[in-house]
Amino acid sequence: MKPEWLERDNIQRRSRISVEEFIAEFEEPNKPVLLEGCLENWAALEKWDRDYLIQVCGETAFSAGPVEMKLRDYFHYADLVREERPLYLFDPKFADKTPELGVDFEVPVYFREDLFSVLGGERPDYRWVIIGPAGSGSSFHVDPNSTSAWNAVIRGSKKWVMFPPEVVPPGVHPSPDGAEVACPVSIIEWFMNFYGATKKWKRRPVECVCKAGEVVFVPNGWWHLVINLEDSIAITQNYVSRRNLLNVLDFLKRPNASELVSGTRDRVNLYDKFRTAIEASFPGMTSDLMQKAEEKKAQQKKPTFWESVTDAKVGGFKFSF
Numbered sequence: 585m586k587p588e589w590l591e592r593d594n595i596q597r598r599s600r601i602s603v604e605e606f607i608a609e610f611e612e613p614n615k616p617v618l619l620e621g622c623l624e625n626w627a628a629l630e631k632w633d634r635d636y637l638i639q640v641c642g643e644t645a646f647s648a649g650p651v652e653m654k655l656r657d658y659f660h661y662a663d664l665v666r667e668e669r670p671l672y673l674f675d676p677k678f679a680d681k682t683p684e685l686g687v688d689f690e691v692p693v694y695f696r697e698d699l700f701s702v703l704g705g706e707r708p709d710y711r712w713v714i715i716g717p718a719g720s721g722s723s724f725h726v727d728p729n730s731t732s733a734w735n736a737v738i739r740g741s742k743k744w745v746m747f748p749p750e751v752v753p754p755g756v757h758p759s760p761d762g763a764e765v766a767c768p769v770s771i772i773e774w775f776m777n778f779y780g781a782t783k784k785w786k787r788r789p790v791e792c793v794c795k796a797g798e799v800v801f802v803p804n805g806w807w808h809l810v811i812n813l814e815d816s817i818a819i820t821q822n823y824v825s826r827r828n829l830l831n832v833l834d835f836l837k838r839p840n841a842s843e844l845v846s847g848t849r850d851r852v853n854l855y856d857k858f859r860t861a862i863e864a865s866f867p868g869m870t871s872d873l874m875q876k877a878e879e880k881k882a883q884q885k886k887p888t889f890w891e892s893v894t895d896a897k898v899g900g901f902k903f904s905f
């Protein structure tokens with residue numbers, strides 16, 4: 585990575601804010617934030633390094649792109665690899681495979697509402713351990729099923745570049761139905777060919793380097809690219825809360841849901857199952873949220889006092905008693 589690709593760090597950073605502040609300032613308005621100091625009681629921060637992981641699950645096979653590899657072999661591969669797109673270990677079943685890992689972390693307070701949990705064993709994949717050498721990472725994508733996510737770095741550091749839902753990153757070409765995304769071949773290629781142009785854009789991307797002990801909140805629909813600046817270990821979790829429930833339901837109901845929905849076997853019926861399970865566990869929640877969304881929309885359309893006394897569109901003054 586060239587130093588100038590790492591200079592811009594314009595994400596909002598917050599330390600030890602309350603859950604209410606997080607919801608009001610970031611989750612409700614769907615804005616990214618880097619959260620400091622919220623992993624203090626994670627044993628993983630003390631314990632998880634290459635030697636510890638090899639000791640507890642070196643012989644266990646984890647998913648690394650298209651292959652399953654024993655963790656011991658993956659670390660060996662990561663030491664030797666010199667490719668531009670190294671295999672990236674990204675495993676959704678790590679805590680089932682190695683229960684010792686599952687008890688070394690907990691969901692940070694901000695993300696405890698987890699509405700997909702009403703689906704029990706039928707919920708889409710939702711948490712992953714992510715391990716990769718410097719240079720590995722995730723090219724531009726939007727997270728699955730319109731969920732939001734948090735990503736906690738345990739070792740190493742990650743450079744993030746994020747664009748809001750309405751801004752498609754340069755060099756990225758989603759198919760009209762959103763089911764496929766064509767991107768430059770490698771992350772470095774994106775930086776070399778497209779990053780410079782974003783400096784002149786009005787809608788600059790949100791960027792940061794997230795270090796061990798820090799968490800990035802990725803609001804739903806945001807495009808993001810992530811590259812590991814060092815050998816890294818992280819945990820990410822995708823979730824649905826009241827703030828994005830309606831988006832997720834809309835997404836699951838789309839006509840091409842069978843192509844769009846991911847992380848679960850039954851992609852077609854997920855909408856009905858989720859809607860029914862939410863209604864059973866939280867009666868009235870969906871209709872309450874819909875009503876509030878309607879009210880908010882109406883509020884946004886309502887002219888302000890100044891707009892109501894002036895004819896803002898034609899510039900004529902209407903004030904009268």
Ligand SMILES: O=C(O)CCC(=O)C(=O)O
Nearest residue numbers: 714721722727810818820
């Ligand atoms: O590589 C990473 O840590 C980012 C992972 C990511 O973007 C995702 O899980 O959606």
